[in-house]
Amino acid sequence: MNDKIKIKIFEDAHYTIKYLYRKHLNVYNVEYSKSGNIYTIDAGALDKLNPESIEIISYMGVKGFLFKIKRHRHFIISIILSIILMLLLSNIVVDIDVIHSDKEIRTLLEDELQSNGIHPFMIKKSFNRLQEIKEKIKDRHPDKIEWFEIESVGMKYIVRVEERIITEEKEEKSYCDVISNKDAIVLSLQVSSGQNKVTENDYVKKGSTLISGSVTFNEENKAYKCADGVVWGNTWYTVSVSVPLKHKTKIYTKNTQKNIGIEIESKLYEIFRVHLDKYDTDKKKIFSFGNFTLYSETLKEYKTVEKEYTENEAIDEALKLGREKLYLNLDKDASILSEKVLQTNRYDSIIEMDIFYSVKEIISEQVEREIPKEEEGVKSDEST
Amino acid sequence: MNIKDNIINYLYDKNDVICLYDDYFYVYNYKSLDSFSDKRVVVDLTTKKITITGESLIIVRITDNELMISGSIAKVEMKKINER
Structure with a gap:
């Protein structure tokens, strides 16, 4: 075994060296010091020495390596655990x-x-x-x-x-008309295909044909095709709204409070106690980790105040509500041309109003038709 | 020295080696340590006896075939053993 060991022997140096020499023990190095000389000897020779007069300073070789590992085991284990944790976290x-x-x-x-x-x-x-x-x-x-x-x-x-956006192929319809889906006055027409049956300022009833797919010449059917186009019309609506004169509004006070919020699985918890009565929260995300989110919050206190509309305010509010109510039933392209209050009834706590609206909107709708049997020989033809 | 002696010496490393540095004295293949003190060390080789004299002499290495002495070396004296 080539492992070596450093030992401190408290005896006199001359005596020790003579003793070791007589015992045929190899001394590889002697470090002289006042506190005791340190001898490097074979680890196997330790049995031949009196354990009471020596102190083991350190091991060398494999045993020394193991001895160092044992001595620094806490540090080594923590390093290994850190590496494992780092690898784990990074993966x-x-x-x-x-x-x-x-x-x-x-x-x-x-x-x-x-x-x-x-x-x-x-x-x-x-x-x-x-x-x-x-x-x-x-x-x-x-x-x-x-x-x-x-x-x-x-x-x-x-x-x-x-x-993946799959554009549905437009079904080729052989014969169709464009009809009106509302009673209206025609404002404008854009005919892509077919023959228009109405012109601007014509009054049309719901279901009447606006653009026909049956193309005629000299009162004779020349072709059947699928009519297409957009017809804008002027339509009319009457909307009834009622507005309570008393209403509650929020008034923000100058009191605010900074706080920190923790959101865990969609539940928000405030870190510090909130001393405001009623408040709205402005959140700013600081940190997010999985389902855990940390917010910086500003809480703004408000008070609910009951107010009563004046007559003009109530009318304005009713008109606003009326427009909102009307737009819910209109397409996004529609627009209000004019509005007129038809009737206003004021009661103790409520104001009721009937409002008339003139609206510009698309009134055309494509419907498929069947080619009359006696006319089946007349086919759709682009050249007609 | 013939070839046989050369081979034996190479294989068994039997030659004595003595090295002298400023503060160190090194001997290889010594036979025995005759005596030592901080002023005088006597080492026997196979055919020679070496006496080192000086101040604060200390042994820093002593194994079966190596001996190293440190200190203020004043004189190294070598005598053939049969001269005694």
Whole structure:
């Protein structure tokens, strides 16, 4: 065994060396010091010495290595644990962020990833495994997902997805008319196909034909085609609204309070006690880790005050409500041309109002027709 | 020295080696340590006896075939053993 050991012998140096020499023990080095000389000898020779007169300073070789490990075991274990923890943390996914504007696609992808074992607080998957999962999900939803990529950024998976948009082929209709879906006065026409039956300022009833697919010449049907176009009309509506004269409004006081909020699984907890009675909260995200989010909050105190509208205020509020109510039933392209208050009734606590609206909107609607049997020989032809 | 002696010496490393540095005296293949004190060390080789004299002489290494002495070495004297 070649392991060596450093020992301190408290005896006189001359005596010790003579003693060691007579015992045929090799002394590889002697460090002289006033506090006791340190001898480097073979570790196996330790049995030949009186243990009471020596002190082991350190081991050398394999035994010395093990001795050092034993002495520094806490430090070494903590280093190993730190490395394991670091490796573990750097390979854990704490959040999965699916980037797409459509909530439905996001939910679909989140559910699919979850069912394929990709969820927060999981160990990162290998590249090949991620590719397999991607292909599997794409194969399951060929009509919804065009392409998607899972990118590992720090402790997050960022999923970028491209939605597959399938444009439905417009069904070729052989013969159709454009009719009015409302009673209206025609304001303008844009005929793409067919023959217009009305002109501007014509009054039309609901269901009357605006653009015909039956193309006639000299009162004879020359062709049947699918009429298409947009007709804008002036329509009329009457809306009834009632506004309570007394109403509650929020008035913010100057009292505010800074706080820190913790959101755990959609539940928000305030760190400091809130001394405001009624308040609204402005939140600013500081830190997010999985389902845990830390917010910096500003709490603004408000008071609820009951107010009574004056007559003019009530009328303004009723007109505003009337417009809102009307727009709920109109298409996004529609616009109000004019409004007129037909009747106002004021009671003790309420004001009722009937309002007349003149509206510009699209009144055209395409409907399919059947070609009369006796006319079946006359086919749709672009040259007509 | 013939070839046989050369080979034996190479294989068994039987030659005595003595090295003298400023403050160190090193001997390889010594036979025995005759006596030592901080002023005088006597070492026997196979055919020679070496006497080192000086001040504060200390042994820093002593194994079966190596001996190293440190200190202020004043004189190294070597005599053939059969001269005694």
